[in-house]
Amino acid sequence: MIKRLWPIIRKEFLHLFRDPRSLGLMFFLPVFLLVIYGYAASFDVKNVPLAVLDQDKSSASRALVAKFTQSGYFVLVENLSSTDQFARSLDSGRVKMIFNIPRDFSKKIDARRQAEIQVLVDGADPTWAAAALGYLNGIIQNYQQGLVKVVRPPPLSLETRIWYNPTLRSINFFVPGLICVILMQMAATLTSLTIVSEKEQGTMEALVVSPIRKNELMLGKVLPYVMIAFFDVIMVTALGVFWFGVPFHGNFILLLFGSFVFLMGAMSLGVLISTVAHSSQEAIQLALMATMLPSILLSGFVFPIENMPWVLQGITLFIPARYYMDILRGIFLKGVGLNYLWPNFVLLLLLSTVIMAGSVRRFKKRIE
Numbered sequence: 001m002i003k004r005l006w007p008i009i010r011k012e013f014l015h016l017f018r019d020p021r022s023l024g025l026m027f028f029l030p031v032f033l034l035v036i037y038g039y040a041a042s043f044d045v046k047n048v049p050l051a052v053l054d055q056d057k058s059s060a061s062r063a064l065v066a067k068f069t070q071s072g073y074f075v076l077v078e079n080l081s082s083t084d085q086f087a088r089s090l091d092s093g094r095v096k097m098i099f100n101i102p103r104d105f106s107k108k109i110d111a112r113r114q115a116e117i118q119v120l121v122d123g124a125d126p127t128w129a130a131a132a133l134g135y136l137n138g139i140i141q142n143y144q145q146g147l148v149k150v151v152r153p154p155p156l157s158l159e160t161r162i163w164y165n166p167t168l169r170s171i172n173f174f175v176p177g178l179i180c181v182i183l184m185q186m187a188a189t190l191t192s193l194t195i196v197s198e199k200e201q202g203t204m205e206a207l208v209v210s211p212i213r214k215n216e217l218m219l220g221k222v223l224p225y226v227m228i229a230f231f232d233v234i235m236v237t238a239l240g241v242f243w244f245g246v247p248f249h250g251n252f253i254l255l256l257f258g259s260f261v262f263l264m265g266a267m268s269l270g271v272l273i274s275t276v277a278h279s280s281q282e283a284i285q286l287a288l289m290a291t292m293l294p295s296i297l298l299s300g301f302v303f304p305i306e307n308m309p310w311v312l313q314g315i316t317l318f319i320p321a322r323y324y325m326d327i328l329r330g331i332f333l334k335g336v337g338l339n340y341l342w343p344n345f346v347l348l349l350l351l352s353t354v355i356m357a358g359s360v361r362r363f364k365k366r367i368e
């Protein structure tokens with residue numbers, strides 16, 4: 001088998017090294033996409049433009065506003081003089097949040113009564129608005145605790161500890177997912193040209209008359225790309241850890257093993273597409289459709305699978321990126337091993353095997 005397999009592997013390597021543009025794309029594209037997506041795909045909210053209508057003009061109201069401006073999440077861009085300016089400020093887009101502090105704010109605080117503050121939020125982007133409100137509630141709670149300690153000892157003390165991502169940085173959550181999405185798209189797109197290019201170049205006849213079996217041909221086509229993609233895994237992992245500061249708590253060998261299983265499935269999907277497509281352009285389009293949307297929308301990359309309708313949840317069971325996504329986040333952020341991740345490894349291996357078997361079965365070793 002090795003004697004028949006080696007010429008195919010050698011041929012694919014020679015093809016790659018003779019085309020420096022494709023080889024450079026394999027090394028440059030994952031790094032480029034991770035940098036672009038890493039900075040663009042973030043739900044962290046900073047420098048929220050804030051306007052304040054301070055009708056109380058007391059030390060207590062100024063201390064409250066200072067809590068927000070000193071937090072790093074809010075920037076005071078406008079001091080309003082009346083409620084008539086609310087609509088104009090929000091409509092202009094210069095302001096995303098408005099505080100309306102009433103005249104009796106400090107009096108109620110001094111009298112140990114409940115003081116109300118009106119907050120208006122631009123909710124055109126609900127994700128952004130929810131994150132901003134989360135920061136607002138945290139700052140208000142911290143301000144209240146300071147008041148309670150001055151007046152009397154607090155009756156209840158709440159101690160919260162956040163595991164795995166203590167700073168709640170969204171980049172820590174996104175980078176492992178981006179690695180999965182980028183590798184899925186790159187792997188399937190590159191290998192989608194393997195069989196169809198043989199047809200276009202007129203070298204299919206040589207493969208047909210050769211003694212190599214179909215499964216050996218598929219394996220020989222996939223393995224060179226998997227080997228090169230391993231360098232991409234190492235590069236994007238190092239970039240995520242050392243450039244973006246994403247913590248890595250798990251076993252690197254386990255990460256490489258999971259990447260190998262995933263890449264075998266992703267690249268087998270590309271070969272399967274190559275056996276169906278009639279041209280290189282059609283192969284690339286099919287590869288993008290088969291990888292981009294499922295890996296982004298149906299893998300848990302952005303949207304929790306638990307919140308999807310049951311029909312879509314069932315479809316995600318057949319998306320390899322779903323299991324690789326869980327493996328990456330478990331290894332990166334939680335540092336867990338096979339004792340917790342083995343179901344994902346088993347299902348990912350099963351899907352990769354099925355996809356590879358499908359590509360072998362679909363390939364017909366004859367001229368059509």
